Amino acid sequence: MxxxxxxxxxxxxxxxxxxxxxxxxxxxxxxxxxxxxxxxxxxxxxxxxxxxxxxxxxxxxxxxxxxxxxxxxxxxxxxxxxxxxxxxxxxxxxxxxxxxxxxxxxxxxxxxxxxxxxxxxxxxxxxxxxxxxxxxxxxxxxxxxxxxxxxxxxxxxxxxxxxxxxxILRSIGESSLRLTEDPVRILRAIRFKAKLNLSLETELEKEIFKLAYLLKEVSSGRRYEETLKMFLTGNAVSIMSEMQNYNITEHLLPLTKGYLRAKKDRRLIFNALKNTDKRFHQNKTLTPSFLFSVLLWPALINKTGELNSKKEKIPKVSKASNIVLRRHNEHCFIPNRIQKSIKEIWEMQIMLLRIPEKSKMTLKHKRFRAAYDFLILREKSGENLGGAGDWWTKKISS
Missing domain, CATH: 3.30.460.10 (Beta Polymerase, domain 2)
Incomplete structure (x- = not known):
């Protein structure tokens, strides 16, 4: 102890x-x-x-x-x-x-x-x-x-x-006091455990379970920064698993937590996290907007219904996006410029289904690459999008 x-x-x-x-x-x-x-x-x-x-x-x-x-x-x-x-x-x-x-x-x-x-x-x-x-x-x-x-x-x-x-990961002094005076240490403990393959000292582990609710007291801006550290530093898959093991997801990502139990949503999220870890270790660019567009996608679909047809209306997606992001920001405030990028990635999921009639305009969009990667992720996670991913892949390489 x-x-x-x-x-x-x-x-x-x-x-x-x-x-x-x-x-x-x-x-x-x-x-x-x-x-x-x-x-x-x-x-x-x-x-x-x-x-x-x-x-x-x-x-x-x-x-x-x-x-x-x-x-x-x-x-x-x-x-x-x-x-x-x-x-x-x-x-x-x-x-x-x-x-x-x-x-x-x-x-x-x-x-x-x-x-x-x-x-x-x-x-x-x-x-x-x-x-x-x-x-x-x-x-x-x-x-x-x-x-x-x-x-x-x-x-x-x-x-x-x-x-x-x-x-061994061990607190200095009493774990309850250390975690209470700065609840972000709960997240740091999970991050170190996953990154360094450590075992939590018994008292520390017990207090993490007991005090995880204090994460709600951390400012929303600081929670945003800590979320990036958790998922954009090369250990996202193991960290998400540990967060679930210690009941932390509901306090850091309440809009995501419930969907991790659904097979389809869990597959999408973990495929994205696996790809994020791979890109990190390849020194490739990682963006907060792509991360949150994945983590909050199931909550968006809960509002809009499945977005797998080119007949879907972008204003419907935009309206639902505002609701989801507003709810998320109550817990973890995403900067406005990142919110804008997330919405564009989501809205472009409809544009990418409108082939070939909108292809030239879509290719020129500044969020095309991120939206395309998201589309491919959806298909690889088992969603039927009528072959849109394959069409765009051929279009890019032609």
């Missing part, structure tokens, strides 16, 4: 390169530069979190986050092209070309500058501390590993290195 904070040995374990196997050449140049600038200015600075975790596991990390004892304003003064963002948790974004490196300040266990909702959700936490305090403020032990790039040593206050070796 997750240990109480006073039960941890606050004397850190120092893990040498012979055990963690992270090499200096793996470290992002921008992160190295930031750390060097901060240390030259008299501050401490380390790489923390996902880069350290994934590198130890032999995976290719996505980001290289830096943590320091410099405050956000001090970071901004030292690092060129950087800006302070956030109100809930102030951090700094430093830009080098198109790349942005996230720099955070050590958190403290003090409650002085914290603000919580009546349900215990942490609304603001800008108390700053030292590396030891910061280690105990993080969510899971495997994310509380600090890389000192000058000595190439990993500093472990919590036992995260051992948990990584044993494939």
């Amino acid at each position: 997750g240990l109480a904070l006073d039960q941890y040995n606050k004397r850190p374990e120092i893990i040498k390169i012979s055990h963690h196997h992270i090499e200096s050449k793996q470290i992002d140049k921008a992160a190295k530069s930031i750390i060097n600038q901060l240390t030259e200015a008299g501050f401490e600075a380390f790489i923390v979190g996902g880069f350290v975790r994934d590198s130890i596991l032999g995976l290719k990390p996505k980001d290289c986050d830096v943590v320091t004892n410099a405050t956000p304003e001090e970071i901004k003064n030292v690092i060129p092209r950087s800006r302070v963002i956030g109100r809930r948790f102030k951090i700094v974004h430093a830009r080098a070309g198109k790349k942005i490196t996230e720099i955070s300040t050590f958190r403290s266990s003090s409650q002085r500058e914290t603000k919580r909702s009546h349900k215990g959700i942490l609304l603001r936490d800008n108390n700053y501390g030292n590396i030891e305090e910061d280690a105990f403020r993080r969510d899971f032990t495997i994310n509380s590993l600090y890389l000192d790039i000058t000595k190439m040593e990993v500093i472990d206050f919590i036992g995260g290195f051992k948990d990584l070796q044993n494939n």
